[in-house]
Amino acid sequence: MKVGVIRCMQTEDYCPGTTDFKFIKEKKGAFEDVEEDIEIIGFINCGGCPGKKAVLRARELVKRGADTIVFASCIQRGNPIGYPCPFAKKMKELIQKDLPDHIKYLDYTH
Secondary structure, three states: OEEEEEEOOOHHHOOOOHHHHHHHHHOOHHHOOOOOOOEEEEEEEOOOOOOOHHHHHHHHHHHOOOOEEEEOHHHHOOOOOOOOOOOHHHHHHHHHHHOOOOOEEEOOOO
């Protein structure tokens, strides 16, 4: 599995992604059923509210080899402060509409 992780731009001010990387490496959380090796293609922010730039960023991750787009837990679950992105659903819909059908998606990391 080759993953491209999209995170919240506002969250990156205080979260270095350590738990995301740990869960990918240890195959925990959203990755616990993954049997194949996991390669991180990229770890990028959404581009800021309302997440319109996320489509171009996801496209670039796929261009660089990602077969799975992962929305970091800060987007879908609001970790670590408990405030999910109010644009998460629309952002995912737009990305899915833009990318090829074979791309897989994970809605969180941890």
